Amino acid sequence: MTRVRAWVSTAMMTAVLTGEVGHLMAVVTSAQAVIDRDRRGGASVRAVRLPSPLRLDGRLDEAVYTSVPPMSDFIQQEPVEGMLATEKTEVWLLFDDHHVFVSFRCWESRPERLVVNEMRRDDLNVFQNDHVAFVFDTFYDRRNAVEFVVNPIGGRMDGQITNERQFSGDWNPIWDVELGRFEGGWTLEAAIPFKSLRYRPGRVQTWGFNARRVNRWKNEWSYLTRIPNALGGLGIFQMSLAATVTGLEAPPGSKHLEIKPYAISSLTSDRGAAPTMSNDLAADAGVDVKYGITQNLTADLTYNTDFAQVEADEQQMNLTRFSLFFPEKREFFLENQGVFTFGSAGTTGGGTGAGSTSETPILFYSRRIGLEQGRAVPIQAGGRVTGRIGRYSLGALSIRSAEEPVARVPATTFSVVRVKRDLLRRSSIGAIVTGRSAGHAHARSHVAVGVDGTFAFFDNFALNTYWAQTPTEDLAGQDTSYRAQLDYAGDRYGVQLERLVVGDQFNPDVGFLRRKDIRRSFGQLRFSPRPRAIPAIRKVSWTGSLAYVENGAGRVEARDWDGAFEIEFRNSDRFVVGYRDSYEYLPLPFPIVPSVTLPIGGYGFAIARAGFNFGRQRRLGGNVLAERGSFYTGQRTAISVSQGRASLTPQVSIAPTYSVNTVDLAEGSFTTHLAGARITHTMTPRMFVSALVQYHSGTRSLGTNVRLRWEYQPGSELFVVYNDQRETLASGFPDLASRALMVKINRLLRF
Numbered sequence: 001m002t003r004v005r006a007w008v009s010t011a012m013m014t015a016v017l018t019g020e021v022g023h024l025m026a027v028v029t030s031a032q033a034v035i036d037r038d039r040r041g042g043a044s045v046r047a048v049r050l051p052s053p054l055r056l057d058g059r060l061d062e063a064v065y066t067s068v069p070p071m072s073d074f075i076q077q078e079p080v081e082g083m084l085a086t087e088k089t090e091v092w093l094l095f096d097d098h099h100v101f102v103s104f105r106c107w108e109s110r111p112e113r114l115v116v117n118e119m120r121r122d123d124l125n126v127f128q129n130d131h132v133a134f135v136f137d138t139f140y141d142r143r144n145a146v147e148f149v150v151n152p153i154g155g156r157m158d159g160q161i162t163n164e165r166q167f168s169g170d171w172n173p174i175w176d177v178e179l180g181r182f183e184g185g186w187t188l189e190a191a192i193p194f195k196s197l198r199y200r201p202g203r204v205q206t207w208g209f210n211a212r213r214v215n216r217w218k219n220e221w222s223y224l225t226r227i228p229n230a231l232g233g234l235g236i237f238q239m240s241l242a243a244t245v246t247g248l249e250a251p252p253g254s255k256h257l258e259i260k261p262y263a264i265s266s267l268t269s270d271r272g273a274a275p276t277m278s279n280d281l282a283a284d285a286g287v288d289v290k291y292g293i294t295q296n297l298t299a300d301l302t303y304n305t306d307f308a309q310v311e312a313d314e315q316q317m318n319l320t321r322f323s324l325f326f327p328e329k330r331e332f333f334l335e336n337q338g339v340f341t342f343g344s345a346g347t348t349g350g351g352t353g354a355g356s357t358s359e360t361p362i363l364f365y366s367r368r369i370g371l372e373q374g375r376a377v378p379i380q381a382g383g384r385v386t387g388r389i390g391r392y393s394l395g396a397l398s399i400r401s402a403e404e405p406v407a408r409v410p411a412t413t414f415s416v417v418r419v420k421r422d423l424l425r426r427s428s429i430g431a432i433v434t435g436r437s438a439g440h441a442h443a444r445s446h447v448a449v450g451v452d453g454t455f456a457f458f459d460n461f462a463l464n465t466y467w468a469q470t471p472t473e474d475l476a477g478q479d480t481s482y483r484a485q486l487d488y489a490g491d492r493y494g495v496q497l498e499r500l501v502v503g504d505q506f507n508p509d510v511g512f513l514r515r516k517d518i519r520r521s522f523g524q525l526r527f528s529p530r531p532r533a534i535p536a537i538r539k540v541s542w543t544g545s546l547a548y549v550e551n552g553a554g555r556v557e558a559r560d561w562d563g564a565f566e567i568e569f570r571n572s573d574r575f576v577v578g579y580r581d582s583y584e585y586l587p588l589p590f591p592i593v594p595s596v597t598l599p600i601g602g603y604g605f606a607i608a609r610a611g612f613n614f615g616r617q618r619r620l621g622g623n624v625l626a627e628r629g630s631f632y633t634g635q636r637t638a639i640s641v642s643q644g645r646a647s648l649t650p651q652v653s654i655a656p657t658y659s660v661n662t663v664d665l666a667e668g669s670f671t672t673h674l675a676g677a678r679i680t681h682t683m684t685p686r687m688f689v690s691a692l693v694q695y696h697s698g699t700r701s702l703g704t705n706v707r708l709r710w711e712y713q714p715g716s717e718l719f720v721v722y723n724d725q726r727e728t729l730a731s732g733f734p735d736l737a738s739r740a741l742m743v744k745i746n747r748l749l750r751f
Contacts, residue, residue, distance in 0.1 A: 034046050034048070034068065034069055034070075034071060035071045035243075037073075040226065041075055041082070041225055041226020042225050042226070042241065042243065043071075043224065043225050043243040043244075044243060044244045044245075044246065045071060045093060045209060045224075045243045045244070045245055045246075046093075046245070046246055046247040047093045047094065047095050047100070047245055047246070047247045047248040048064070048068050048092070048093070048094050048095075048247065049094075049095060049096065049247075049249065050064060050094050050095065050096045050101070051064070053096065054094065054096070054099075054101055054189070054191070056176060056178050056189050056191050057178050057180070057189070058177075058178035058179045058180035058187055058188055058189050059180045059187065060103060060105055060180065060187045060189065064092070064094065065092065065103070068092060068094075070090035070091055070092050070105065071090070071091045071092070071093070071211075071224060072088065072089060072090045072091070073085075074089045074211075074213055074222035074223060074224060075222060075223055075224075075225065075226045075227075076220065076221070076222050077221040077222065077223055077227045077228070077229050077231075077235050078219065078220060078221040078229055078538070079219065079220065079538055079570060081226075081228060081229040082226060085213065085220065085222035086109075086215075086218070086220060087106070087107055087108060087109060087185075087213070087215055087220070087222075088106075088107040089104065089105070089106050089107070089132070089211075089213045089222065090104065090105040090106075090107075091103070091104055091134075091211050091224065093209065093245065095248060095249070095250075097251060098193060098194060098195075098251070099191045099192060099193055099194065100136075100191075100192050100194065100197075100248070101189065101190065101191050101192075102134050102148070102189075102190045102192075102211075103187070103188065103189045103190070104132050104187060104188050104211075104213075105182075105185065105187050106132065106152075106185045106186050106187070106213060107184050107185040108184065108185035108186065108215075110217065111184075111185060111186075113217040114130045114152055114186075114216075114217065115128075115129050115130050115216040115217050115616070115617040116129050116130055116151050116152050116153045116155075116650055117129065117619075117647035117649075117650050117653065118151065118153075118155040118650070118653070118682075119153055119154055119155045119650060119651060119682040119684070119685050119688075120155060120680065120682045120685070120688045121155070121156055121157070121685055121686065121711070122156075122157055122158075122169055122170070122172070123155065123157075123680075124157075124169070125155075125616065125645065125653075126149055126151050126155045126156065126157050127149065127157070127214075127233075128216065128616030128617075129151040129152075129155065129214075129216060129616075130151060130152055130214060130215060130216045130217070131149055131150060131151040131152075131155075131213075131214050131216075132149070132150055132188070132211065132212065132213050132214075133147060133148065133149040133150075133211070133212045133214075133236055134147070134148055134190075134209070134210065134211040134212070135147045135148075135161065135208070135209065135210050135211075135236055135237075135239065135242065136192075136197065136207055136208070136209060137207055137208025137209070137239040137242060138197050138198060138199040138200075138205075138207055139198075139199065139200055139296070139388060140200070140206050140207055140208055140244075141239075141388075141391070141422060142208060142239050142240045142242075142425065142426075143163050143164050143239055143240065143422065143425075143426055144160075144161060144162055144163065144164075144239070144393075145160075145161040145208065145237070145239050145242075146158070146159070146160055146161070146171065146173070146197065147159050147160075147161055147167070147236065148175065148190060148192070150177055150179075150188055150190065152179065152181075152186045153179070153650055154177070154179050154684075154685040155685060156177060156685065157169055158171060158172065158173060158175070159171055160336065160338055161237045161239070161338075162338030162339070162341065163338070163341075163426065163428060163454065164234075164237045164238055164239060164240065164426055164456075165234070165237065165344075166338040166341055167237065167338075168334060168335070168336070168337050168338050170331055170334030170335055170337075171334075171335055171336070172331070172335075172715075173192070173196035173197070174193060174195070174196050174714045174715050174748075174750075175190065175191060175192040175193065175196055175714075176190070176191045176714070177189065177190040177191070194250050194251050195256055195750065198292075198295065198296060198298070198387070199250055199295065200295070200296070201295050202250075203249050203250060203251075203252065204248075204249060205245075205248040205249065205250045206244065206245065206246060206248075207244075207245040207248060208239045208242040208243070208244060208245065209224075209242055209243050209244075209245045210223060210224055210225055210236060210239070210241075210242035210243060211223065211224040212224075212235070212236050216572075216616070216617045217617055219538075219570055219571055219572045219615070219617075221235070223235065223236070224243060225241055225242060225243050226241070227241055228459055228460075228491065229491050230459065230460055230489065230490050230491030230492075231459065231460075238459070240425055240426060241459075256290070256291070256292040256750070256751070257289075257290070257291050257292070257750070257751040258289070258290040258291075258715075258748060258749065258750050258751070259287065259288075259289050259748075259749045259751075260287065260288045260289070260290075260715070260746050260747065260748050260749070261285065261286070261287040261746065261747060261749075262285060262286055262287070262288075262306065262744060262745065262746035262747075263283070263284075263285045263744070263745055263746075264283065264284050264285070264306055264308060264742060264743065264744040264745075265281070265282070265283045265742070265743050265744075266281075266282050266283075266308065266740055266741065266742040266743075267279055267280070267281055267282075267740065267741045267742075268280045268282065268738075268739070268740045268741075269736065269738060269739045269740070270737075270738040270739075270740075271736065271737055271738065272737060272738065284304065284306065285304065286302070286303050286304030286305060286306055287302075287303050287304075288300065288301070288302045288303075288305075288332070289301040289302075293385070293387075294387070296387045296388045296389065297385060297386070297387035297388075297389070297394070298336075298385070298386055298387050299383065299384070299385050300332070300335070300383065300384045300385075300386075301381075301382070301383045302332055302379070302381065302382050302383070303380075303381045304378075304379075304380065304381070305332060305370070305379040305381075305382065306744070307330045307331075307332075307370070307376070308719075308721060308740075308742045308744060309707065309709070309717075309719035309721055309742070309744050310329045310330055310331075311329055311690075311692070311705065311707060312692055312694075312703065312705035312723065313326050313329075314657070314676065314692075314694070315674060315676065315694050315696045315703070316674070317659055317661065317672055317674045317696070317698065318698075319592060319661065319663075319672075321586070321590050322514050322515050323512075323513075323514055325358075325512060325514070326367060328365075328366050328367055330366070330370075332382075332384075333366035333369070336384070336386040336395065337366070339386050339393055339394070339395035339418055339420075340364045340395050340397075340416060340418050340432070342362070342363045342364065342418070342430070342432045342450060342452055342466065342468075343360065343363070343450065343452040343464065343465075343466030343468070343483060344360075344452075344454055344464040344466075344485070358514065359500060359502070359514055359515060359518065359520055359549075360483060360500060361468070361481055361502060361506070361508055361511055361512065361513045361514075362508070362511045362512040362513075363432055363434055363448050363450055363468060363508045363510070363511045364416050364418075364432065364434050364508075364510055364511055365508075365510065365511045365512035367512075368414065368436075368509070368510050368511070368512075369399050369401060369414045369510075370399075370401055372404060372409045375404060377401045377402065377404040377409055378401065378402040378404070379399060379400070379401050379402070380400045380401065380402050380411075381399075381400055382397070382398060382399035382400060383397070383398055384396065384397040384398075385397075391421055391422040392419060392420065392421050392422075393418075393419070393420040393421075393422075393428075393430075394418070394419055395416070395417070395418040395419075396416070396417045396418070397414075397415065397416045397417075398413065398414070398415045398416075399413070399414045399415075400412070400413050400414075401413075401414070410438045411438070412436060412437065412438045413435075413436070413437045414434075414435070414436055414510055415433075415434065415435040415436075415437075416432070416433070416434045416435075416510065417432065417433045417434075418430065418431075418432045419431050419432075423455075424455075424456075425456070426454075426456035427453070427454060427455045427456050428453065428454050429451070429452070429453040430451070430452055430453070431449075431450065431451045431452075432448075432449070432450050432451075432452075433447070433448070433449050434447070434448045434449075434508065434509075434510040434511065435447045435448075435510070436509045436510050446470070446472070446507070446509035446510070447470065447471060448468060448469070448470045448508045448509065448510065448511060449468065449469055449470075449471075450466055450467060450468030450469070451466065451467055451468075452464075452465060452466035452467075453465050453466070460488055460489045460490050461487070461488050462486075462487045463484070463485070463486055463487075464483070464484075464485040464487065465482075465483060465484050465485070466481075466482060466483050467480070467481075467482040468480065468481045468482070468506075468508070469481075469506075470505075470506055470507045470508055470509070472505065472507065475505050476505070477503060477504045477505035478503025478504055478505055478506065478517075478552060479503050479505040479506050479507070480501075480503050480506060481500075481501060481502045481503060481506045482500075482501050483498065483499065483500045483501070484498070484499050485497070485498040485499075485500075486498070491528065491530075492527070492528055492529060492530075493526065493527060493528070494524070494525070494526030494528070494543075495524070495525055495526070496522070496523070496524040497522070497523050497524075498520070498521070498522040498523075499520070499521055499522075500518070500519075500520040500522070501518070501519050501520075502515070502516045502517065502518050502520075503516065503517065503552070504516055504517035504551075504552055517551045517552050518549050518550070518551060518557060519549065519550045519551070519552070520547065520548070520549045521547070521548045521549075522545070522546070522547045522548075523545065523546050524543065524544070524545035524546075525543070525544050525545075526541060526542070526543045526544075527541065527542045527543075528540065528541040528542075535570070536569055536570055536571075537567055537568070537569055537570065538568045538569060538570045539567075539568045540565070540566065540567050540568070541564075541565070541566045541568070542563075542564075542565055543562075543563070543564045543565075543566070544561075544562070544563045544564075545560070545561075545562045545563075546559075546560070546561055546562075547559070547560040547562075555585065556583070556585060556602075557584070557585050558582065558583060558584050558585070559582060559583040560580060560581075560582040560583075561580065561581045561582065562578065562579075562580045562582075563578060563579050563580075564576055564577070564578035564579075565577050565578070569615075571615050571617065572615030572616070572617060573612070573613065573614055573615045574612070574613040574615075575611070575612050575613075576609075576610070576611050576612075576613075577608075577609065577610045577611075578608070578609045578610075579606075579607070579608050579609075580605070580606070580607045580609075580629075581604075581605070581606050582604070582605045582606075582607075583602060583603070583604050583605070584602070584603050584605070585601070585602045585603075586598060586599070586600055586601060586602075586603065587600065588600060592632075592663075593670050593672070593698065595668055595670065596665060596667050596668040596670060597667065598632055598633070598665070598667060599667075603632045603633070604630065605629060605630055605631060605632075606629050606630050607627055607628070607629030607630070607631075607636075608627070608628055608629055609625060609626065609627040609628075610625075610626055611623065611624060611625035611626070612624050616645070619646070619647050620645075620646050620647075621643075621644070621645050622641055622642065622643055622644030622645060622656075623640075623641070623642045623643050623644075624639075624640075624641055625638075625639070625640050625642070626638070626639050627639075631663060631665070632665055633665045633666040633667060634663065634664045634665035634666055634669075635663075635664050636661060636662070636663045636664075637661075637662045638659065638660065638661045638662070639659070639660055640657075640658065640659035640660075641656065641657060641658045641659070642657055642659075643655075643657075644656040644657060651681060651682045651683070652679075652680070652681050652682075653679075653680050654677060654678070654679050654680075655677065655678040655679075655680070656675075656676070656677045657674075657675070657676045657677070658673075658674070658675045658676075659672075659673070659674045659675075660672065660673050660674075671697075672697050672698055673695070673697040674694075674695070674696055674697065674698075675694070675695045676692065676693060676694035676695070677692075677693050678690060678691070678692045679691045679693075686710065686711040686712075687708075687709070687710040687711070688708075688709055689706070689707065689708045689709075690706070690707050691704065691705070691706045691707075692704070692705045692706075695728070700727060700728045700729050701725060701726065701727060701728065701737070702725075702726045702727075702728055702734050703723075703724070703725050703726075704722070704723070704724040704725075705721070705722075705723050705724075706721065706722040706723075707719065707720070707721050708720040708721075713748075714748070715748030715750075716746060716747045716748045717745070717746055718743075718744070718745045719742070719743070719744040719745070720741075720742070720743050721740075721741075721742045721744070722739075722740070722741050722742075723738070723739065723740045723742075724736070724738075724739050725737045725738045725739070
């Protein structure tokens with residue numbers, strides 16, 4: 001408030017001398033109410049109604065930017081919690097009858113050092129650039145929000161935050177942003193239509209709001225309100241620590257209606273189909289509809305759903321006897337997926353993404369719908385209702401898939417109902433029911449039911465629990481699963497304790513289950529001091545964990561001791577070394593590769609590893625990991641490069657990945673290779689072309705996926721996709737297995 005009061009005093013003296021006291025008093029009223037901070041680092045802010053329409057050009061040269069003072073004095077989260085940011089950031093929160101506007105002026109002492117190499121919308125690399133972000137808690141429940149992220153060249157992301165923990169980046173609202181540059185930094189103006197948001201009834205609104213700025217070249221994170229550094233990158237999710245917005249007036253909620261029809265044409269060849277397809281020409285059409293039942297409940301309907309434009313999966317090498325997890329990428333299932341999160345396991349693999357090794361079952365895994373044995377199964381129609389009623393979050397989904405003769409899949413109906421009730425500041429309890437029913441007379445329906453609770457205390461302490469059952473007739477055994485997890489994630493110390501039980505007949509048919517018939521106990525301790533005497537190092541961490549797994553009969557299935565030491569440098573590079581001593585029992589012969597089968601028995605492992613993660617501020621970066629140690633009856637050496645990125649220009653990048661496993665066992669030796677590269681050219685923030693090329697030595701396959709996406713107007717898109725799958729066993733150029741060229745266009749109509 002000191003800076004605001006000083007500004008008011010100076011402005012008042014100027015007004016007395018110029019005779020513009022009447023105009024100045026109106027400005028003083030706005031200035032005094034723009035932001036008010038408390039001693040704990042929190043704040044209340046006031047949204048200001050625009051006196052005239054705002055010209056969205058990113059220049060910040062309208063009169064409102066001089067008549068209304070900005071919110072400033074951002075507070076560091078990293079590297080020094082609680083200190084003022086070293087680079088000045090100014091923010092304005094404005095609105096008119098149709099939009100809410102957020103404008104930034106970002107001062108930069110070294111503008112030539114800005115890290116900006118991503119223009120593509122919804123690419124996660126935007127987070128690795130210099131950027132600003134802002135969030136709205138439109139229901140003011142202090143736990144859920146929507147987030148908007150923009151970097152200095154127009155790359156942007158948007159997403160939904162659920163319960164201050166889960167983030168879904170596949171919410172794609174209509175909004176606009178324009179960028180500008182000035183001698184000392186960069187500016188932006190963002191306009192979000194009220195129609196793109198959901199909020200409580202009533203013209204006068206109270207929202208939550210926070211803003212973040214990341215200076216990537218110096219790895220400094222700062223916020224409008226004080227955020228503990230123990231929260232790390234989840235800091236902006238903490239709506240309980242965000243500012244309170246008053247003075248905002250929203251238009252009356254209307255029952256928004258959006259209709260999005262599509263048309264598609266494809267040319268397909270598939271030698272594995274029966275009968276074989278060769279340059280088969282096809283065309284189709286469908287439609288998606290979004291309707292606001294109330295201001296807080298939204299219905300989504302889909303007919304003849306098509307996902308041909310979805311990016312191909314990144315392949316994984318599997319040297320275990322358990323199923324691999326692949327994340328959902330289809331827009332219809334991604335939007336509002338946080339509502340269906342159960343037991344803190346998430347809907348995308350326990351929050352760990354592709355390749356997750358989480359043992360916690362997922363009761364609703366949307367990839368069970370429309371995919372079978374690697375083949376797409378046509379989706380005839382479906383609907384979903386999501387939203388809030390008071391302190392309750394609701395989600396209901398029903399999808400009907402068609403018969404798929406090649407995969408021998410009958411027509412099937414998938415259903416999910418989820419209810420959650422907010423408790424206290426960040427706690428909740430809930431229930432879920434999932435079902436799968438095939439459409440023939442002798443089919444058996446599969447149902448899963450569960451109740452769960454998340455109880456969060458203070459900023460870093462949580463207790464996560466669930467109990468679930470998959471009742472099935474005529475099956476003897478345990479069909480239940482439950483979990484209790486205690487988690488303390490402080491900045492200096494961390495503790496996690498967990499007990500997980502999965503019965504031998506537990507089968508969430510519309511979910512994901514890595515393994516069953518286990519009784520797992522897990523404990524982890526972490527110590528992470530910040531050595532102030534070494535300026536180049538931000539934090540070091542010692543972590544030790546023990547996982548102990550038995551089956552229902554009490555036999556030891558697995559045991560893992562793991563220790564790691566990590567250094568996080570101030571420039572965001574990371575170095576880690578670790579050692580794991582483990583044991584695994586194979587109850588059945590295990591064909592680890594087609595030419596090598598391991599016999600039943602117990603096996604010990606002792607593996608050392610070392611890795612280095614290059615910060616994303618580098619033009620050439622990525623994560624490099626090397627492992628060496630005993631493996632079943634022999635030795636294994638592995639080297640991998642992941643999340644690689646070479647930024648040739650801000651518009652062109654190459655993201656290579658590679659892993660090699662050299663395994664020497666008593667039963668035989670083998671080497672596996674998995675290589676890939678993603679090449680992306682972004683013409684504008686609304687248009688890009690990307691090519692993903694992958695080679696998998698285990699399947700002897702070479703796959704290519706090329707996608708052009710052009711958002712020719714907000715919410716309306718044109719896609720051109722080429723897929724090519726080849727077998728590498730043949731001599732010369734790999735034989736064609738399948739090929740498809742697809743052109744798809746959709747059009748968003750808003751009413």
